[in-house]
Amino acid sequence: MRHTRGKPICFSFNTFLVLVVFVILMFFTTVYLSYRLLIKEQCNYSSYDITRYQIAQTRTSRLTSKHRLAVIVPFRNRFEELLQFAPYMHKFLTNQRVDHHIFLINQMDLFRFNRASLINVGFLYTRQEFDYIAMHDVDLLPLNNELRYDYPSQPFHIAAPELHPRYHYQKFIGGILLINREHYELVNGLSNRYWGWGLEDDEFYVRIKNAHLNITRPNNISTNVTNTFRHIHGKNRKRDTTKCYNQRESTRKRDRQTGLHDVRYKIISSNNLVIDDAPLTVVNVQLFCDRNSTPWCDCDVK
Ligand SMILES: *[C@@H]1O[C@H](CO)[C@@H](O)[C@H](O)[C@H]1NC(C)=O
Ligand SMILES: *[C@@H]1O[C@H](CO)[C@@H](O)[C@H](O)[C@H]1NC(C)=O
Ligand SMILES: *[C@@H]1O[C@H](CO)[C@@H](O)[C@H](O)[C@H]1NC(C)=O
Ligand SMILES: *[C@@H]1O[C@H](CO)[C@@H](O)[C@H](O)[C@H]1NC(C)=O
Ligand SMILES: [Mn+2]
Numbered sequence: 001m002r003h004t005r006g007k008p009i010c011f012s013f014n015t016f017l018v019l020v021v022f023v024i025l026m027f028f029t030t031v032y033l034s035y036r037l038l039i040k041e042q043c044n045y046s047s048y049d050i051t052r053y054q055i056a057q058t059r060t061s062r063l064t065s066k067h068r069l070a071v072i073v074p075f076r077n078r079f080e081e082l083l084q085f086a087p088y089m090h091k092f093l094t095n096q097r098v099d100h101h102i103f104l105i106n107q108m109d110l111f112r113f114n115r116a117s118l119i120n121v122g123f124l125y126t127r128q129e130f131d132y133i134a135m136h137d138v139d140l141l142p143l144n145n146e147l148r149y150d151y152p153s154q155p156f157h158i159a160a161p162e163l164h165p166r167y168h169y170q171k172f173i174g175g176i177l178l179i180n181r182e183h184y185e186l187v188n189g190l191s192n193r194y195w196g197w198g199l200e201d202d203e204f205y206v207r208i209k210n211a212h213l214n215i216t217r218p219n220n221i222s223t224n225v226t227n228t229f230r231h232i233h234g235k236n237r238k239r240d241t242t243k244c245y246n247q248r249e250s251t252r253k254r255d256r257q258t259g260l261h262d263v264r265y266k267i268i269s270s271n272n273l274v275i276d277d278a279p280l281t282v283v284n285v286q287l288f289c290d291r292n293s294t295p296w297c298d299c300d301v302k
Pocket of ligand 5: 231
């Protein structure tokens with residue numbers, strides 16, 4: 001074997017070539033992966049591809065947008081309203097370029113409907129990925145695109161009393177309310193003591209006021225009480241206004257105990273579905289009721 005001065009130089013030149021090839025390969029791999037991740041998003045997906053689509057959407061949003069909205073819809077037995085709500089809202093929010101996903105929080109237990117606890121559950125379910133929520137009735141559709149669903153620096157009441165078709169008192173904050181994650185946690189979410197229809201939103205108003213947050217509302221809106229929303233509340237839908245035990249007195253008081261931190265529930269299952277072209281997640285929830293504390297969760301007990 002000859003030992004020349006040139007050989008070590010030759011050797012390191014080969015190494016250099018291998019490195020160059022490696023770098024070129026890495027470059028094309030990166031370009032290819034970026035293409036898969038970003039460019040292919042613009043193509044249409046069939047509903048069979050929905051899981052891939054959602055994953056891709058999540059990735060893109062992390063790259064391009066810093067805020068994500070979870071639309072939280074407390075729900076039970078409102079199938080026809082849902083069929084209108086989901087496609088309509090998906091289109092409305094996509095049109096506003098709001099990065100969003102709809103979560104239907106479906107109450108499966110046999111207690112009376114508890115809108116407030118369902119919203120607490122929806123918040124806990126989505127809080128890792130979403131930094132603000134819309135507490136959203138399933139039967140209230142915003143008609144005016146001036147109603148913006150952007151990230152709220154203060155709680156933003158979209159269904160304002162002067163715009164809502166039915167409720168006009170100044171402290172009303174029901175229907176549709178946007179609130180960011182930090183503020184929802186600050187006020188300990190909603191009270192869990194409201195079983196049956198009504199008053200949980202009025203108690204939430206007091207929580208927000210006590211925390212010195214400022215409720216904001218749409219201003220300079222070109223529509224009015226008659227044409228800002230469509231209320232698709234079915235005519236045969238009776239509100240559960242029954243009061244039993246000491247519910248009437250108890251639910252008129254400020255609740256400083258219960259809320260986000262102590263909501264008791266079990267998630268039975270969740271399903272991703274698509275209605276027309278609107279993706280949504282149904283979260284099936286069983287709430288628990290402490291009958292000593294809120295016996296009115298079931299007024300039919302003999
Ligand atoms: C996706 O679908 C829309 C309407 O459904 C159509 O206008 C558009 O051209 C489609 N885009 C691609 C990339 O197929
Ligand atoms: C709420 O509004 C008042 C008066 O405009 C202001 O002083 C206060 O700082 C605001 N609170 C927050 C949390 O922004
Ligand atoms: C209110 O809205 C109208 C159009 O709807 C606009 O021309 C006007 O400048 C707005 N006023 C304010 C104070 O934003
Ligand atoms: C609301 O706006 C509509 C359309 O502009 C108008 O016809 C109607 O009179 C208004 N209603 C009220 C109560 O102002
Ligand atoms: Mn209604």
